[in-house]
Amino acid sequence: MPDIAIPSIPTVPVTPAVLEGLRAIVGDKGLILDEPGKQPFVTDWRGSLVGSAAVVVRPANTDEVSRVVKLCFDNGVAIVPQGGNTGLMGGATPYPTHSGIVLSLGRMNHVLEVDPVGYSMTVEAGCVLQTLQETAASHDRFFPLSLGAQGSCMIGGNLSTNAGGVQVLRYGNARNLVLGLEVVLPNGDVWNGLRSLKKDNTGYDLKHLFMGAEGTLGVITKAVLKLWPAPKDVATAWLAIRDPQAAIEVLSEAHAASEDNVGSCELMSRTATEMILRHVPGTQDPLKADTPWYLLLEWSSSRLKPEGGEGMSEKMEQFLADQMEVGRVLDAVIAQSEAQSRNMWRIREGAAEASRAEGPGLSYDVSVSISKIPSFIDKGIRAALDILPTIRPYPLGHIGDGNIHFSFMGPKGMDRETLHQYAPAITRAVNDLVRDMAGSISAEHGIGIDKIDELAHYRSRIELDTMRSLKRALDSKNIMNPGKILRL
Amino acid sequence: MTEFLDKLRAIIGERGLITDEPGKHPYLTDWRENYLGTALAVVRPASTAEVADVVKLCVAEKVAIVPQGGNTGMMGGGTPRQNSREIVLSLNRMNRIVEIDPIGYTMTVEAGVILKTIQETAARHDRLFPLSLAAEGSCSIGGNLSTNAGGVQVLHYGNARQLVLGIEVVTPQGEVWDGLRALKKDNTGYDLRDLYLGAEGTLGIITRAVLKLWPKPKDTATSWIAVPSPEAAVALLSGAHAASEDNVTSCELMGRQGIDLVLQHIPGSVDPLTERHDWYVLLEWASTRARRQGANETGLAEKMEAYLGEALETGLVLDAALAQNEAQARAFWALRENHSEAQKREGPSIKHDISVSVSKIPAFMKEGLAAMKKVLPECRPVPFGHVGDGNLHFNCQSPPGWDKPRFMAYSEAISSAVYDLVVSYGGSISAEHGIGQLKVEELVHYRSKIELDTMRAIKRALDPLNLMNPGKIIQV
Numbered sequence: 021m022p023d024i025a026i027p028s029i030p031t032v033p034v035t036p037a038v039l040e041g042l043r044a045i046v047g048d049k050g051l052i053l054d055e056p057g058k059q060p061f062v063t064d065w066r067g068s069l070v071g072s073a074a075v076v077v078r079p080a081n082t083d084e085v086s087r088v089v090k091l092c093f094d095n096g097v098a099i100v101p102q103g104g105n106t107g108l109m110g111g112a113t114p115y116p117t118h119s120g121i122v123l124s125l126g127r128m129n130h131v132l133e134v135d136p137v138g139y140s141m142t143v144e145a146g147c148v149l150q151t152l153q154e155t156a157a158s159h160d161r162f163f164p165l166s167l168g169a170q171g172s173c174m175i176g177g178n179l180s181t182n183a184g185g186v187q188v189l190r191y192g193n194a195r196n197l198v199l200g201l202e203v204v205l206p207n208g209d210v211w212n213g214l215r216s217l218k219k220d221n222t223g224y225d226l227k228h229l230f231m232g233a234e235g236t237l238g239v240i241t242k243a244v245l246k247l248w249p250a251p252k253d254v255a256t257a258w259l260a261i262r263d264p265q266a267a268i269e270v271l272s273e274a275h276a277a278s279e280d281n282v283g284s285c286e287l288m289s290r291t292a293t294e295m296i297l298r299h300v301p302g303t304q305d306p307l308k309a310d311t312p313w314y315l316l317l318e319w320s321s322s323r324l325k326p327e328g329g330e331g332m333s334e335k336m337e338q339f340l341a342d343q344m345e346v347g348r349v350l351d352a353v354i355a356q357s358e359a360q361s362r363n364m365w366r367i368r369e370g371a372a373e374a375s376r377a378e379g380p381g382l383s384y385d386v387s388v389s390i391s392k393i394p395s396f397i398d399k400g401i402r403a404a405l406d407i408l409p410t411i412r413p414y415p416l417g418h419i420g421d422g423n424i425h426f427s428f429m430g431p432k433g434m435d436r437e438t439l440h441q442y443a444p445a446i447t448r449a450v451n452d453l454v455r456d457m458a459g460s461i462s463a464e465h466g467i468g469i470d471k472i473d474e475l476a477h478y479r480s481r482i483e484l485d486t487m488r489s490l491k492r493a494l495d496s497k498n499i500m501n502p503g504k505i506l507r508l
Numbered sequence: 509m510t511e512f513l514d515k516l517r518a519i520i521g522e523r524g525l526i527t528d529e530p531g532k533h534p535y536l537t538d539w540r541e542n543y544l545g546t547a548l549a550v551v552r553p554a555s556t557a558e559v560a561d562v563v564k565l566c567v568a569e570k571v572a573i574v575p576q577g578g579n580t581g582m583m584g585g586g587t588p589r590q591n592s593r594e595i596v597l598s599l600n601r602m603n604r605i606v607e608i609d610p611i612g613y614t615m616t617v618e619a620g621v622i623l624k625t626i627q628e629t630a631a632r633h634d635r636l637f638p639l640s641l642a643a644e645g646s647c648s649i650g651g652n653l654s655t656n657a658g659g660v661q662v663l664h665y666g667n668a669r670q671l672v673l674g675i676e677v678v679t680p681q682g683e684v685w686d687g688l689r690a691l692k693k694d695n696t697g698y699d700l701r702d703l704y705l706g707a708e709g710t711l712g713i714i715t716r717a718v719l720k721l722w723p724k725p726k727d728t729a730t731s732w733i734a735v736p737s738p739e740a741a742v743a744l745l746s747g748a749h750a751a752s753e754d755n756v757t758s759c760e761l762m763g764r765q766g767i768d769l770v771l772q773h774i775p776g777s778v779d780p781l782t783e784r785h786d787w788y789v790l791l792e793w794a795s796t797r798a799r800r801q802g803a804n805e806t807g808l809a810e811k812m813e814a815y816l817g818e819a820l821e822t823g824l825v826l827d828a829a830l831a832q833n834e835a836q837a838r839a840f841w842a843l844r845e846n847h848s849e850a851q852k853r854e855g856p857s858i859k860h861d862i863s864v865s866v867s868k869i870p871a872f873m874k875e876g877l878a879a880m881k882k883v884l885p886e887c888r889p890v891p892f893g894h895v896g897d898g899n900l901h902f903n904c905q906s907p908p909g910w911d912k913p914r915f916m917a918y919s920e921a922i923s924s925a926v927y928d929l930v931v932s933y934g935g936s937i938s939a940e941h942g943i944g945q946l947k948v949e950e951l952v953h954y955r956s957k958i959e960l961d962t963m964r965a966i967k968r969a970l971d972p973l974n975l976m977n978p979g980k981i982i983q984v
Contacts, residue, residue: 217863219899219940222955226959268611279755322754390611390612391611482684482685506697
């Protein structure tokens with residue numbers, strides 16, 4: 021567990037009578053009672069949080085979820101909903117004091133309907149993200165949510181955490197990819213909001229309230245997802261740029277030049293790039309330019325490149341020439357092959373792997389408005405260096421979303437324990453700066469267990485009180501993922 | 509009462525307070541003049557702090573508050589009820605553009621800024637704010653956001669909800685929630701923003717917003733097209749996505765009945781085509797890339813012309829006029845935008861703002877028109893709408909010469925017939941206009957008890973005294 025005091029949560033035990041009730045609903049194959057069997061469900065994937073649960077319950081359909089939740093509600097038993105268990109903030113991991121159930125959606129993994137003409141797909145919460153991407157592709161459609169854990173994360177968890185990833189700039193966060201939801205409420209009632217309408221102004225937007233609530237207001241059981249045309253013409257480039265301000269200006273101009281086809285725009289520091297080239301096998305420096313800042317820029321269109329006509333890469337070439345003329349871009353290379361484009365993306369996505377190999381470090385998933393990124397990077401690095409002058413910053417991130425993974429390698433030769441003595445002061449300095457610049461201390465990873473105290477520290481009393489009022493209103497017994505996001 | 513007014517005056521000053529009946533009148537009736545309410549006063553604060561102080565006073569005095577923007581809503585959501593202890597809180601003095609950030613594609617505005625002012629401000633910075641609807645010259649952004657307004661560009665850019673990054677809200681307790689974040693990504697707890705958007709002022713008062721901007725279109729093509737049927741309109745749109753390279757920004761369907769009303773009542777209106785047709789489509793494509801010089805360059809106009817030429821041959825299109833200049837394009841748009849005004853001048857009408865999935869529009873149109881005629885054979889249906897969003901304004905004009913009471917006697921039966929059909933198609937009984945006062949009963953009738961109870965629980969949790977626009981959307 022992180023260094024937080026565990027919030028007080030309901031500790032009603034699963035009595036033999038409740039257990040028999042659960043068995044009657046989901047059958048033996050839907051129950052896991054033995055410790056080794058439960059282990060993967062009570063530990064987060066990083067292995068840093070270990071909790072407990074009386075039983076892991078794996079219902080096969082919405083009706084079973086509803087009856088399980090109703091039984092828990094009637095008895096005051098707490099529930100931790102769980103998808104693929106790939107979260108970074110411990111939102112799906114029970115506390116050590118948890119005496120209730122883990123409710124795993126993994127058996128609800130059916131794609132119920134694909135409507136390529138209407139560009140929508142209806143799915144159960146336990147579908148693995150990659151399966152959904154592949155299902156869409158097999159219908160010449162595109163489901164844009166894409167992130168590192170896509171081979172094991174589940175759509176229910178993606179929606180409950182409003183997941184981000186590398187296509188947010190173009191398509192939005194997970195909440196923008198959804199038309200309708202079905203949710204089992206904390207009393208076991210089923211809210212059928214499975215609508216596939218583009219326009220529906222009939223009262224409060226419940227859908228958006230459940231998305232991003234990390235399972236604290238109900239259990240998402242089904243969703244109607246939006247689909248897009250599959251990309252057919254893609255251009256990827258690696259740019260050496262003057263500075264982060266130039267990156268923002270390049271992006272600002274790229275929207276029009278690409279005719280609104282900017283797919284990704286990722287800022288990389290030279291320090292990050294070098295670290296990755298050092299540790300990730302097979303990566304090659306796309307530009308032999310020794311400049312401090314780079315941009316990975318990708319444009320994509322759903323229209324096939326016309327025969328002999330102008331496609332994405334010709335438009336990008338013209339654009340980059342213009343940008344070099346005005347001095348924002350110092351040098352650039354457009355990928356001429358799939359392999360070259362893969363190399364560029366491998367560098368961008370190799371940051372996590374490289375940082376593990378490099379040794380101990382610190383990382384913050386923050387966002388500010390796009391225009392403030394240069395100033396944030398500048399001030400943030402100075403604030404960290406003031407505390408620990410030998411720390412080695414390597415910022416990178418989804419600049420088009422204003423989302424920086426503000427990361428640091430420890431000073432050369434400094435061990436983990438020594439570095440972590442400096443961590444609280446650096447965390448405070450970085451997050452204070454985020455607050456002063458009206459940013460977010462968790463751009464895409466959520467709050468879960470890890471950031472519960474940070475949220476309480478940085479959000480206004482009014483905002484926290486409003487959230488608490490909503491939680492109490494919808495989950496009167498505080499049985500739905502209690503102690504996550506908020507202390508009541 | 510006098511004491512209450514004195515306290516209000518102490519907060520907002522004399523010029524922020526309207527207490528005389530003639531002065532109050534425009535704030536007490538809705539745009540369509542379906543509702544006439546009463547209010548202790550019309551209160552026009554000049555800042556967020558004043559809004560908060562007014563709300564706090566109202567909490568202390570147990571006076572309800574009806575927030576109001578440009579007062580252009582269709583459902584009576586901004587109109588007070590009769591004989592209630594209510595004030596109208598108008599945001600129309602809070603009309604400043606606070607900040608514009610063209611590089612970051614954002615604009616921060618106060619709630620009372622007129623939509624058109626926002627569009628023009630964006631345009632001056634070579635940017636686009638895409639929300640666009642008939643009332644844009646008088647509606648204000650606070651109301652647009654509180655009702656999650658739609659309009660003619662939803663097809664390409666989304667509803668009002670999709671055009672906002674952050675909002676500032678005065679809560680029913682008179683506290684200020686500063687959610688004015690210009691952030692694209694912020695996963696820190698419940699999404700309060702999307703709860704206030706579309707809540708029609710029943711959960712709090714939106715006082716400021718950070719809006720998203722887009723690149724300004726540089727090449728636009730607009731056509732007025734006669735089509736044989738709604739089926740043809742849907743097929744025309746379906747093919748237009750590829751033909752325009754995903755640049756379809758508007759696709760509006762209109763029946764002849766509405767065109768006749770516009771031509772009759774709106775001076776200066778001209779039928780762009782020589783012959784009469786039953787159905788029309790207003791199609792607009794826009795690209796952010798400017799046309800380049802050169803003989804071989806095909807801009808959107810050439811592409812649209814080629815597309816419509818093919819459609820003429822296959823019979824999907826009967827006749828078409830491509831706007832040759834901006835004045836012509838504006839004239840086409842005026843025919844579409846003046847539908848509501850023309851209907852109002854013609855006399856009483858019943859409005860249904862419904863949505864179904866796009867592919868179901870033709871079937872729905874056929875059955876829906878028959879359903880209205882079955883209730884009242886002499887009624888005059890005026891269907892038009894945003895075909896690309898599956899959203900139809902499925903309106904019904906009174907028989908010629910009927911007065912309002914006589915026609916309204918049929919209102920419930922006609923609406924029930926339409927809404928029953930909408931629900932059987934899996935559609936929405938209010939696609940963009942919201943619930944307000946007008947559809948409170950319908951919402952209760954057509955939504956599940958679980959959904960209504962959840963909404964009530966939220967309303968009670970955030971507004972336990974039920975002082976914020978009470979009786980709108982849902983009764984508690």
